Amino acid sequence: xxxxxxxxxxxxxxxxxxxxxxxxxxxxxxxxxxxxxxxxxxxxxxxxxxxxxxxxxxxxxxxxxxxxxxxxxxxxxxxxxxxxxxxxxxxxxxxxxxxxxxxxxxxxxxxxxxxxxxxxxxxxxxxxxxxxxxxxxxxxxxxxxxxxxxxxxxxxxxxxxxxxxxxxxxxxxxxxxxxxxxxxxxxxxxxxxxxxxxxxxxxxxxxxxxxxxxxxxxxxxxxxxxxxxxxxxxxxxxxxxxxxxxxxxxxxxxxxxxxxxxxxxxxxxxxxxxxxxxxxxxxxxxxxxxxxxxxxxxxxxxxxxxxxxxxxxxxxxxxxxxxxxxxxxxxx
Amino acid sequence: xxxxxxxxxxxxxxxxxxxxxxxxxxxxxxxxxxxxxxxxxxxxxxxxxxxxxxxxxxxxxxxxxxxxxxxxxxxxxxxxxxxxxxxxxxxxxxxxxxxxxxxxxxxxxxxxxxxxxxxxxxxxxxxxxxxxxxxxxxxxxxxxxxxxxxxxxxxxxxxxxxxxxxxxxxxxxxxxxxxxxxxxxxxxxxxxxxxxxxxxxxxxxxxxxxxxxxxxxxxxxxxxxxxxxxxxxxxxxxxxxxxxxxxxxxxxxxxxxxxxxxxxxxxxxxxxxxxxxxxxxxxxxxxxxxxxxxxxxxxxxxxxxxxxxxxxxxxxxxxxxxxxxxxxxxxxxxxxxxxxxxxxxxxxxxxxxxxxxxxxxxxxxxxxxxxxxxxxxxxxxxxxxxxxxxxxxxxxxxxxxxxxxxxxxxxxxxxxxxxxxxxxxxxxxxxxxxxxxxxxxxxxxxxxxxxxxxxxxxxxxxxxxxxxxxxxxxxxxxxxxxxxxxxxxxxxxxxxxxxxxxxx
Numbered sequence: 001x002x003x004x005x006x007x008x009x010x011x012x013x014x015x016x017x018x019x020x021x022x023x024x025x026x027x028x029x030x031x032x033x034x035x036x037x038x039x040x041x042x043x044x045x046x047x048x049x050x051x052x053x054x055x056x057x058x059x060x061x062x063x064x065x066x067x068x069x070x071x072x073x074x075x076x077x078x079x080x081x082x083x084x085x086x087x088x089x090x091x092x093x094x095x096x097x098x099x100x101x102x103x104x105x106x107x108x109x110x111x112x113x114x115x116x117x118x119x120x121x122x123x124x125x126x127x128x129x130x131x132x133x134x135x136x137x138x139x140x141x142x143x144x145x146x147x148x149x150x151x152x153x154x155x156x157x158x159x160x161x162x163x164x165x166x167x168x169x170x171x172x173x174x175x176x177x178x179x180x181x182x183x184x185x186x187x188x189x190x191x192x193x194x195x196x197x198x199x200x201x202x203x204x205x206x207x208x209x210x211x212x213x214x215x216x217x218x219x220x221x222x223x224x225x226x227x228x229x230x231x232x233x234x235x236x237x238x239x240x241x242x243x244x245x246x247x248x249x250x251x252x253x254x255x256x257x258x259x260x261x262x263x264x265x266x267x268x269x270x271x272x273x274x275x276x277x278x279x280x281x282x283x284x285x286x287x288x289x290x291x292x293x294x295x296x297x298x299x300x301x302x303x304x305x306x307x308x309x310x311x312x313x314x315x316x317x318x319x320x321x322x323x324x325x326x327x328x329x330x331x332x
Numbered sequence: 333x334x335x336x337x338x339x340x341x342x343x344x345x346x347x348x349x350x351x352x353x354x355x356x357x358x359x360x361x362x363x364x365x366x367x368x369x370x371x372x373x374x375x376x377x378x379x380x381x382x383x384x385x386x387x388x389x390x391x392x393x394x395x396x397x398x399x400x401x402x403x404x405x406x407x408x409x410x411x412x413x414x415x416x417x418x419x420x421x422x423x424x425x426x427x428x429x430x431x432x433x434x435x436x437x438x439x440x441x442x443x444x445x446x447x448x449x450x451x452x453x454x455x456x457x458x459x460x461x462x463x464x465x466x467x468x469x470x471x472x473x474x475x476x477x478x479x480x481x482x483x484x485x486x487x488x489x490x491x492x493x494x495x496x497x498x499x500x501x502x503x504x505x506x507x508x509x510x511x512x513x514x515x516x517x518x519x520x521x522x523x524x525x526x527x528x529x530x531x532x533x534x535x536x537x538x539x540x541x542x543x544x545x546x547x548x549x550x551x552x553x554x555x556x557x558x559x560x561x562x563x564x565x566x567x568x569x570x571x572x573x574x575x576x577x578x579x580x581x582x583x584x585x586x587x588x589x590x591x592x593x594x595x596x597x598x599x600x601x602x603x604x605x606x607x608x609x610x611x612x613x614x615x616x617x618x619x620x621x622x623x624x625x626x627x628x629x630x631x632x633x634x635x636x637x638x639x640x641x642x643x644x645x646x647x648x649x650x651x652x653x654x655x656x657x658x659x660x661x662x663x664x665x666x667x668x669x670x671x672x673x674x675x676x677x678x679x680x681x682x683x684x685x686x687x688x689x690x691x692x693x694x695x696x697x698x699x700x701x702x703x704x705x706x707x708x709x710x711x712x713x714x715x716x717x718x719x720x721x722x723x724x725x726x727x728x729x730x731x732x733x734x735x736x737x738x739x740x741x742x743x744x745x746x747x748x749x750x751x752x753x754x755x756x757x758x759x760x761x762x763x764x765x766x767x768x769x770x771x772x773x774x775x776x777x778x779x780x781x782x783x784x785x786x787x788x789x790x791x792x793x794x795x796x797x798x799x800x801x802x803x804x805x806x807x808x809x810x811x812x813x814x815x816x817x818x819x820x821x822x823x824x825x826x827x828x829x830x831x832x833x834x835x836x
Contacts, residue, residue, distance in 0.1 A: 200693070201686055204689050205682065211683045
């Protein structure tokens with residue numbers, strides 16, 4: 001087992017141990033309890049549910065790595081979704097063509113990114129706390145969305161959008177493909193680009209990063225911009241899955257995205273965290289809720305179990321660090 | 333205090349430790365160490381980083397429990413180990429290097445909170461706190477506004493607040509861990525006076541310091557540790573700095589003036605009439621290729637502000653900066669780095685290096701362009717670049733991926749220097765490069781500086797320790813109150829003359 005976890009560390013870094021073990025535990029427990037758990041049906045439902053939460057979590061991840069937070073992820077996603085919906089409606093609703101859809105997607109991503117730019121600029125230049133800034137943005141977007149939609153649903157989209165939410169290519173759900181592409185893009189961004197490198201550095205010490213000659217304001221603005229753009233992609237997928245947009249869609253995902261980041265070993269104060277362990281953490285959360293569903297537990301209980309899981313992970317992590325320190329600690 | 337009156341000045345120790353062993357994960361941090369402190373004496377605990385000084389203090393104050401067989405005799409009682417509560421109750425106080433104060437709280441709260449805590453009724457009596465604080469400061473002969481938040485005061489005053497807090501607890505034995513590390517000479521002198529006052533009042537003070545001159549000035553006895561073992565206990569009378577260094581490191585050092593004339597070399601940096609109101613005024617200087625220009629002066633003389641202006645972090649109000657004959661205007665430090673200026677911050681912990689991040693990442697952060705391959709950062713290039721610098725500068729590390737905070741001060745500073753050298757600078761500004769670096773490792777840092785100068789790099793060396801600039805720079809400028817008030821050639825002026833001018 002230690003050999004295995006050492007190898008995992010080699011591949012994914014030390015953050016992988018927690019979610020990796022949780023994954024094994026969840027599969028073992030539910031696999032033993034319910035014979036239907038290890039079936040194509042379970043993995044199919046996980047594969048369709050994972051992307052919405054997953055894309056929003058990716059949007060949350062970048063700001064957390066800089067030591068910030070983006071509380072506006074869900075409303076940014078829905079405002080972006082609304083942008084697409086209106087472009088489709090203005091071009092014939094159910095009869096809208098692929099061109100309208102493409103234009104709508106581009107505009108949706110631009111709207112999402114714009115929300116991020118504004119937050120990034122305010123955070124970078126006023127040094128206001130990201131929680132306050134993104135909370136303000138969240139309230140603004142919710143109010144704006146409710147005003148524009150009068151709190152209702154916008155629906156009536158062309159049929160060809162359906163597969164984006166429900167279809168499969170070669171047996172793999174389309175939303176999952178989109179999500180995996182985004183995971184890989186984020187992984188590449190964080191491990192192989194200057195922007196990713198500087199994101200981690202800023203998360204650990206903004207001033208020291210600035211003294212090192214990094215344009216920290218630019219990095220922060222870009223991080224929130226990318227976060228907003230990722231929200232927009234989540235909004236587009238949500239539109240396709242629900243075949244409608246409502247400003248409150250996925251509201252309960254907000255704090256779960258934060259939870260998924262921490263479960264994936266992301267340091268809540270910034271500076272450390274990787275995409276792949278966060279991905280595994282998301283899979284664990286979905287498997288857990290599917291498994292509980294399968295053994296007939298109430299849906300709300302699944303949410304409660306997610307909370308318990310997180311507390312458990314925190315305690316285990318604390319215990320593990322204590323254990324490690326007692327070996328590493330040296331007197332000076 | 334009554335007991336002190338009976339035993340005061342006698343040879344019976346206040347604290348006496350025997351057979352102290354301590355092991356951390358297989359590493360022996362202390363080996364059969366014994367240590368004693370007499371009532372009211374000033375005792376110095378000397379040794380390089382990692383020699384076991386802090387571990388020993390933590391055993392005496394109950395933070396760590398020594399291996400079985402240890403005996404701790406303190407003030408008439410014998411313990412096999414201390415607990416933090418016993419140590420505090422019995423009057424053992426520590427002033428850690430980081431002071432452990434609350435910057436947002438008032439001076440009075442910082443000094444008196446421990447005594448006010450836990451009393452009945454559980455209400456905060458601000459009047460009492462203020463009185464306790466004022467009395468404690470009065471004992472030290474200091475006046476501070478006890479209602480101001482501590483953050484309004486400079487580090488030197490905070491130090492005094494920490495001492496005042498220790499005194500409130502009726503201390504008999506006070507440990508001071510590197511108390512002068514961030515103080516200027518005059519502030520240090522003041523602190524040493526306070527320590528003498530404590531000693532005269534019967535409080536024993538154990539002083540831990542890298543600065544050997546003050547160790548010799550203040551202590552009556554010196555205990556030297558090396559690699560967790562006791563080297564010996566020596567009377568301060570008749571001791572010299574070089575002898576202590578030898579005992580601490582087991583090696584011999586002797587310093588020689590390294591200054592040379594570089595007048596035949598082209599000018600790299602020329603500064604004319606540079607001013608920033610309230611910080612520095614009308615600064616003119618030149619640095620040539622291969623030249624090391626020393627700038628010394630007390631803290632607050634404007635040295636760091638001048639350096640940060642040359643590095644583009646601050647903008648001058650007047651004056652001109654010319655780099656290799658071209659006038660330059662830096663709107664940020666990014667411009668300065670591009671133009672070939674590098675600045676090693678005096679504050680390595682919070683500005684110079686990103687402590688939680690890895691050695692490798694800290695080294696490459698300012699020269700990421702060099703590890704890009706095909707548009708993306710290359711781990712392979714990073715590894716090679718880092719390995720090259722680590723070999724060049726003789727840095728001792730475990731893994732490149734280890735956090736930089738796991739390294740000693742000297743090795744951290746080498747990585748910080750490498751980080752700037754990787755940007756191919758023409759001018760390297762070193763601001764207090766030996767702060768928090770061991771005596772033994774300091775010489776290594778200056779050897780690197782000398783080698784860099786030989787390769788043609790222009791260097792500005794800033795330090796408030798006059799001997800450092802005297803022995804390692806080609807010319808020495810003295811800054812005071814934002815102006816350059818003196819210029820010296822170490823080859824023709826004795827050290828004492830510059831020290832006299834600076835510390836006057």
